[in-house]
Amino acid sequence: MISMEEKAAPQGLTIDDLTRIKKVGAPLLSPANDFLVYQRSVADADENDWQDLIVLLSLDARAETVLGKGTAHAWSPDGKELLYETENGALHIYTVQNIESRFLAQRHASSRFINHLAADNCIWSPDGTHIAYAGAAIGTAEPENQAIRVIDDLLYKTKGGRGRDTYAGSEQLHIYLIPVTGGTPWLLTSGIYSEHSLTWSPDSRHIAFISNRTEQPDDIQQSEVWKVDIETKTVIQLTDQKGLTYQPAWSPDGKHIALLATSGPIGTNDSPAEDTHIALIDPCGGAFRYLTKSLNRRIEHIRWHPSGRYIYFIAGDRGDTLIYRVDIETSIIETIQEGTGCISEFCLDAEGENLVFVKSQSNRPAEIFHTKNQHAAIEQITQENTAWLATKTLQPAGTFWFDSFDGTRVQGWLVPPVGQEQTKKYPLILVIHGGPHNMFGQDFDERMHLLSAAGYAVVYINPRGSHGYGQKFTNGTLTNWGGGDFQDLMAGVDFVLDQHAWLDAARLGVTGQSYGGYMTNWIVTQTSRFKAAVADGGLSNLVSFAGTSLYYSLMESEFGGRAFDRFDLLWQWSPLRNVSQVTTPILLLHGETDNEVPFSQAEEMYVALKKAGVKTKLVQYKGEGHGWRPDLKPRNKADLNTRMIAWFDTYVTTTSNEQ
Template sequence: MLKPSRLLLPLLAAFLAPVALADTRGATDPRIEALLTELGKVRHINEVALSPDGQHLAWVVDTQDKPSIMLADTDGKHAHSIGLASKPGVCSESSLAWAPDSRHLAFLSNCASTRTGMGGNKQPDLYVLDVSSQAKPERLAALDGYANALSWSPDGKTLAFLYVEGATRRASALAAAKPAIGEIGVEGIEVQRIATVPAQGGSLQQITPATSHVYEFAWAPDSARVAYVAAPPPGDNNWWIAQLYVQAAQPNASRTALVDPNTMSGSLHGLQIALPRWSPDGSRIAFIGGLMSDQGFTGGDLYGVSASGGAPVDLTPGIHVTPSWFTWSSPQSLLVDQISNGQAQLAEYSIGPKQAKQQRVLFTAAGYVGDGTAILGLSFSADHRQVAFMQTSFEAAPEVYAGTVGNGMPAAVTAINASFKPSWGKVESVEWDNEGFHVQGWLLYPAHYDPSKRYPMIVNIHGGPSGAEMQLWPSVGYGAIPFSTLGYFVFMPNPRGSYGQGEAFVQANRKDFGYGDLRDTLAGIDAVEKKVPVDDHRLGLTGWSYGGFMSMFVPTQTQRFRAVVAGAGIANWQSYYGQNSIDKWMIPFFGASVYDDPAVYAKSSAINFIKKVKTPTLIVVGERDAECPAPQSFEYWHALRTLGVPTSLVVYPGEGHHFNNPANQRDVLQRALNWFEKYLPPQ
């Protein structure tokens, strides 16, 4: 959601951070050190790609902290490294895309590059490997910028991708923002466009106009057209007002604005759109439309629109799940990966002109699944009879799964992280009803749980608010799961505003941040306390992003929590509106700009109720956070310090909304663990 305007922030961060280091890091608990070391050994699986004929399986796995590509049979056998790396961990290779012939695999690699790209790293180039030969990968195009989302045309003659020529950063609001210098909003704007390269080699062409920032795209079945979601630059800000376009896959082609949620009437008005997908005959485009707070974390209803124009149709009004990803499996059917009660489900839908209806659930995953292309994305063979993906849960570290569609949950075909076992307690799904809503959350037991004892509990509020807490093996970065290892219950609710109960549930906290979702959370805590021996006088609260906002706001509404860690939070929606540079996300949630309706922003601003806060609070944030700007954390910290509330602020230099520096990832989790041990010690 945001980008800070700051001139003195780096100086302040440098001045204040050393004080915070001395105050909050403290002596390292040996259990924390052991946990962080163990989490750091897990190898992350970033992408999974099944060949169209279902015979080959490729995946990208971190090897000595560098992404590298593995190729295997569909059952995971005969796995071997491919690409240009002379040895593991010396360079990076990623962004998999199989050609329709199942022989050629495209990817990005910087292993042979001598040119410098983003962040001073080597510039990746575009390569293609013929997996049926012993030849080395061939460089298809030399790049000068950021590339992602490789996609072959259905006829196999062209490779397209999203491209930011001359990029200095990753095209995402989650990435660290540029320094706020120069003429703001004018200088240094980087535009992501669709670029194409002929499969047989040739010059790179950018086919979409420089006046539009493209977020995602899809080839038409005829290989002559593309559909894409785009908005005027700057791209970080304008995804929330993006439109759906169709144009010929040629430079300077005219385009048609097919869907504009900003001007149309009906259920899609003012909402966000994602994942355009052509029907097999090219006559229709389906997409997901909903109230989404972050580009990339997709959720909403399924919509359809004629490829030649017309009004879009909500195909799934009133459903009680949240579709997050889908693909056409035939002209009359879709395969939809959806969130239901905090779990991922692959379901088959029939689709007609006016309605898409769920026919059956093919499997429910134990945890989060994905192929690296999109949230809950899956990789299918061309006939949709086989599927592959990565899965991770609270109980199992990431592995690649693959199998036949319709035979239940596929089995793991790798054992990359099989040796890792949880050091935390068991997990249960908890469900309750509140104010007419059905709500779900996850409860993690303390390690070495003894039912005769009473335990403290830490409540973690997820980001978004349009999102969902799903099962994930924790990383070294900030998260709530490790608290269980130290002897806490951990409760992770999915209150109103979350995915998993349908679009009406997602929209239920519009213009109501911190109120209805808090009541849902408190009702969930009551339900947990009836179930397990939680000490209500030892409750902690934490969260990141929207969860960071809640961690700042909730102590102004209740004294039930005794310690807080607020990550990348928002203290004052009114000042935030003027500080950030992606304010377009706010109007769909607040109903108007802060200049037109300041009261709706004021009522959810913690700073307006700050004298009610008594809770010791640790505040952490990235110095260049483009979603939740660091001045918000300064404002909250300054108020608590003035009021004599125990507090500490740590600003991490160079970090954005997601921390990339391993030392900072480790430090922020260690501080949070130490903070709760200090104020909520397990007995």
């Protein structure tokens, strides 16, 4: 007979559960508020891949239609049709009443990487007559010799992974226009520069966009807002400022263009320290007027209220991501949707009275929610993960604050092991985020729950450099990688060990991805207190990274100038420099086609560790790009996580230790 204790035995997240988790995103509410289209990402075990499904949901009947694999872009102004794109770049229009799709045009993608916030959008004209999109022209000339690659620019690499070529072609992105009734698309822009992140004027006469038209756009990370007249094809520059501009959005009344912007003199195409803020410009050009500097947080995902009076946006704040709005006349900022958790995307209904948003919590994967009665009530629309969650015990993350070495207040979270027993001591794993300017918090992270289910407590911390605590805090890693942030992490580990007697200070492990992988490599060169380490997609040599990464500009932005003028500083903060001090067994995990943190970064660390006699292993994932990204092939994701846990099981020592 099974005892009550055995029946109630909690079960945490397992490796097999990784393919059961469904991810949701990109919600688009129809103008009549009767249909919602969103993206559902599910694992395909047979194909060993992920499928991004376009799901159309009737909000009244809760009946759903899967339109296929791809991305939904925009509703028609009358809400009767939906523009979407299949995996191969074919644009289609779906008619809701007829339940039929018709082919519109073939959009050709560019392999060139622009920046991490470039919007790859296709937009429906407000008058309902045309579709505009950014696409690449397909050349007919073949290279003279297919066996030889001639490189003549700096951004010659792509992000790689999932079968993509790891080297960029020469094609630029330009704006095309096509009638919604079909036909041959015509070119609105041309030349040697790319255009992206499109927005229509309300009168359907102009399209504003982002373009980097500096003398060396692959070297100088600066961009401006431009607009093109769809009849004359005349292109006019609207902004002229130092920094980067992102994702312009024309106001409903046509009086303003809102955008995200940074103003630093040295830009980077990935992970800038400077927080993005909302700026407002006149559609005819002119000076910036920043609206959100007073919030002192990183702004993303801007959406106009139908009245044109307010701009809604999301921003991270001390581990939570909330929805705010700013009054464009007074610059007063209000919190619209708050609470524990992380909101990643949202859209307003046609009246601007309510929201649809995507939200996750530390122990709940993201689902889609809908506010009712002017935010008085919240309804969960999707139940993608409800069934399997009911069979699981996923521990919530408890937050804590501590004073670091210099008195700086730092926030962290502690996840206890599943089935924790009061009479036992448990090993502790420190997990470190990437960026370095990312933010941990009340978001769902599979790693925490896999480790918790394996019998580990997990601590994660937002050291200086993280966003969500103000610009001064975010700047805390500039020219100082592995300095103050390392001390923050160690102070946080000491704090939780002191506060929780059930944690075993003798059994510690550390892991992280990307910048977290860098910090993992750095930590084992600075201390021997961790019994095991797992570095995923981590940096080891900042000098060679500056010359081989797709994000070479990151080193220039973080260390204040050209890498060749700062080699001494880059080498000072390179884990490889201190590898002779390492005694901690370390597992190195890396994607073969990772151009963000090239595989050579793991190779350099691995060879040095081997020669130093340290227990180490290097695992390369063929055809994979960077780190813990969502599209890591299911079998590779399972293997990666299995190896991580096995490494900690081997070296951290998980044998129960009663008090």
